[in-house]
Amino acid sequence: MAYEVKGVVARSKGAPVTVETIIVPDPGPGEAVVDIQACGVCHTDLHYREGGINDEFPFLLGHEAAGVVSAVGAGVTNVAVGDYVVLNWRAVCGECRACRKGALQYCFNTHNASQKMTLADGTELSPALGIGAFVEKTLVHSGQCTKVDPAAPPTAAGLLGCGVMAGVGAAINTGAVQRGESVAVFGCGGVGDAAIAGAKLAGATTIIAVDIDDRKLEWAKKFGATHTVNSKNTDAVEAIKGHTGGFGVDVAIDAVGHPAVFEQAFYARDLAGRVVLVGVPTPDMTIELPLIEVFGRGGATKSSWYGDCLPSRDFPMLIDLYLQGRFPLDDFVSETIGIDDVDAAFEKMHHGEVLRSVVVFK
CATH class of the missing domain: 3.40.50.720 (NAD(P)-binding Rossmann-like Domain)
Known part of the structure; x- marks a missing residue:
């Protein structure tokens, strides 16, 4: 059964973003659906809106996110329903020439979900950095989910996903x-x-x-x-x-x-x-x-x-340091906003008024 949720879409180059109905399919083999709790507004999302990444519009924006796994597809073993995760865009393949050399942080063939999320009329969406997380639920490859300590609030934890x-x-x-x-x-x-x-x-x-x-x-x-x-x-x-x-x-x-x-x-x-x-x-x-x-x-x-990171190694470590009071994730959060406020957040970012605006989902 597919899910109907609300998400932030960039339909064309330079146009204001819109909040639209997004159709999220049930997860297939190797995929997971994640209920997004918070997602940071990153400059990369603005690059997508402005056509600075590619022209594969429409884009489902957002990628610095934390949330809870609500469904998994066949063969998924690294996460389970109920796991608290930070999303990443380096789901290592384990098979490319970098991975075979043991340099997983340089994986040249990272995984994304095979299925597409769509608009209500069936138009396929391009998720930002293979994630698309300015949305109540998103579909990702299970390898894009990194389990972390749920004691860390999603407004802070999600920022590890990119910037x-x-x-x-x-x-x-x-x-x-x-x-x-x-x-x-x-x-x-x-x-x-x-x-x-x-x-x-x-x-x-x-x-x-x-x-x-x-x-x-x-x-x-x-x-x-x-x-x-x-x-x-x-x-x-x-x-x-x-x-x-x-x-x-x-x-x-x-x-x-x-x-x-x-x-x-x-x-x-x-x-x-x-x-x-x-x-x-x-x-x-x-x-x-x-x-x-x-x-x-x-x-x-x-x-x-991506900071030459390995999410499975680095995300939990930094969350642990944050919980010990040794890494100031909260200080990056300038404001929390709703899903309707993303364009305004882009303007604040453009003028250097914020470090991070974070979209919070109720």
């Missing part, structure tokens, strides 16, 4: 921040502040937040920034060197995804330092660097895909 995990993982997994190291994070939105929190968690002792908005720099201090630099008014590279004995940082993280910012991160690191790109650039962006500088500075330049 927070991307930032934390950029610091801990990709950047491999060590105790006593120095870190600079460029861009202090949700992903950047999560990278700052991740650097603090890893034991970095100097954490420099860089942004052009003083309000965001104040937010960054809550997550562990020891120094702040407004790059609108100050040469960020020189300021960072000033905070690190003239050498630069061990790890520089670009959470913006812009060539000018990446270049700052590249030059703001110490010799043999690491540069991590976790901000998502647009397809038309290019960068040019002197090859002798790439060679002469040594170290590593890396891209961070």
Whole structure:
């Protein structure tokens, strides 16, 4: 029996989203239906609405979500009805060349549900990041469900599904921040502040937040920034060197995804330092660097895909740290909203007024 629920749909490029009736099929083999309790409003959802991901409209938006499994299909063993889960978009296949090498965090063939959710007239929907969670119930592959401790409220837990995990993982997994190291994070939105929190968690002792908005720099201090630099008014590279004995940082993280910012991160690191790109650039962006500088500075330049996370390993760990009071998930939640308020949340995000608006389902 299919379910009729309400969800947020982007029908065409740049158009306001609409709340519509969504038809969610019973789960087939390997699939699960999840009753969504809360879902964060991520910049990726705005990219979908603006046609910045692809043009496979209409989209069922939302993907940073937590909820309870309400039905499972044949052959599902990793979750059961009643399990409290955070949804992820890296349901590892176990068979691709990355998985066969033991690098499951780079799985090149992650699973999604085989069946399609539709509008009431039968029009098939493209779920954002294979999830689609601005909806009362959603259909996913069971591997997209990661069980976590139900003591964590869904408003906080769901944020691990994308932006927070991307930032934390950029610091801990990709950047491999060590105790006593120095870190600079460029861009202090949700992903950047999560990278700052991740650097603090890893034991970095100097954490420099860089942004052009003083309000965001104040937010960054809550997550562990020891120094702040407004790059609108100050040469960020020189300021960072000033905070690190003239050498630069061990790890520089670009959470913006812009060539000018990446270049700052590249030059703001110490010799043999690491540069991590976790901000998502647009397809038309290019960068040019002197090859002798790439060679002469040594170290590593890396891209961070979803924080190079393994959800089954990282989500429960971060939830446990949150419940111990060691990881400030609640501080990312700027406001809770209803399903009708997503477009307004996009505007607040665009103007830098929030870290995360979170849709709460009654």
